Amino acid sequence: MRRTSFARWPCSIARTMDLLGDQWTLLVLREAFYGVTRFDRFQESLGIARNTLTERLDRLVGAGLLNRVRYQERPARYEYVLTEMGQDFFPALAAIIHWGDRWLGDPSAPPITLWHKDCGRSTHAEVHCAHCQGALTSEHVTMQPAGPG
Amino acid sequence: MRRTSFARWPCSIARTMDLLGDQWTLLVLREAFYGVTRFDRFQESLGIARNTLTERLDRLVGAGLLNRVRYQERPARYEYVLTEMGQDFFPALAAIIHWGDRWLGDPSAPPITLWHKDCGRSTHAEVHCAHCQGALTSEHVTMQPAGPG
Numbered sequence: 001m002r003r004t005s006f007a008r009w010p011c012s013i014a015r016t017m018d019l020l021g022d023q024w025t026l027l028v029l030r031e032a033f034y035g036v037t038r039f040d041r042f043q044e045s046l047g048i049a050r051n052t053l054t055e056r057l058d059r060l061v062g063a064g065l066l067n068r069v070r071y072q073e074r075p076a077r078y079e080y081v082l083t084e085m086g087q088d089f090f091p092a093l094a095a096i097i098h099w100g101d102r103w104l105g106d107p108s109a110p111p112i113t114l115w116h117k118d119c120g121r122s123t124h125a126e127v128h129c130a131h132c133q134g135a136l137t138s139e140h141v142t143m144q145p146a147g148p149g
Numbered sequence: 150m151r152r153t154s155f156a157r158w159p160c161s162i163a164r165t166m167d168l169l170g171d172q173w174t175l176l177v178l179r180e181a182f183y184g185v186t187r188f189d190r191f192q193e194s195l196g197i198a199r200n201t202l203t204e205r206l207d208r209l210v211g212a213g214l215l216n217r218v219r220y221q222e223r224p225a226r227y228e229y230v231l232t233e234m235g236q237d238f239f240p241a242l243a244a245i246i247h248w249g250d251r252w253l254g255d256p257s258a259p260p261i262t263l264w265h266k267d268c269g270r271s272t273h274a275e276v277h278c279a280h281c282q283g284a285l286t287s288e289h290v291t292m293q294p295a296g297p298g
Binding site for chain 2: 011012013014015016017018019022023026027030033034064082085087088089090091092093094095096097098099100101102103104105111112113114115116117118119121123124125126127128129130131132133134135136137138139140141142143144145
């Protein structure tokens with residue numbers, strides 16, 4: 001099956017999906033946000049085939065979201081640490097989690113807890129306008145392609 | 150290639166990716182947010198194969214993000230309209246767009262403009278804590294699995 005590559009499309013959604021548009025990739029990122037850094041821990045938590053995990057970690061390293069850092073010399077062992085680019089995906093992930101909890105989750109048992117250290121509460125994401133801080137919902141926004149794509 | 154289904158995983162990210170974890174699906178949603186409702190318009194804008202588009206539209210209808218509405222009797226013709234569940238994905242999409250613009254986009258020509266009607270400005274998404282309205286960044290949040298998954 002040939003996979004269309006959207007990497008060159010002049011659209012951030014297309015480019016993002018080209019990178020993350022795979023079930024496992026976002027779950028690998030989720031584990032990284034839980035604090036997982038080592039291959040075996042990723043493998044254990046996700047129950048993912050080792051070759052699939054290798055491929056997804058390599059993709060995230062290649063794209064710049066994870067750094068591969070050697071933590072042991074002989075034998076050489078590596079861990080995978082979120083870069084600034086990877087860390088910066090967190091708000092988008094939090095917004096996805098909130099939507100998923102609302103529409104696809106089990107309300108009696110939300111499976112992921114976000115603990116906001118600043119206010120000391122279990123919380124969820126709200127998406128606001130960067131200028132007026134009002135809610136950025138579809139009713140209040142007109143979305144337009146600014147160029148090709 | 151067998152595709153692992155994450156639909157029953159007790160994790161909103163897994164469930165969301167099971168639904169959207171495909172390059173085309175999010176781009177079809179993007180078109181819906183641009184206001185596209187008809188099959189031929191989706192097809193034209195995306196340059197997507199008709200059978201692929203049919204499959205993705207059916208998936209989004211089946212998942213509850215789009216409604217299929219008949220707008221002509223003979224021959225029967227349908228349009229695809231965002232449901233409340235579909236509309237509610239907009240904030241997450243806006244957060245993804247902002248990340249993509251920052252890390253994958255061309256800064257001189259952001260390809261999607263979000264016009265916030267409330268304040269009358271071109272804007273981008275910011276993700277805040279639902280309680281204290283502080284920034285919901287990875288440094289300020291501890292993310293924990295609350296149950297299995």
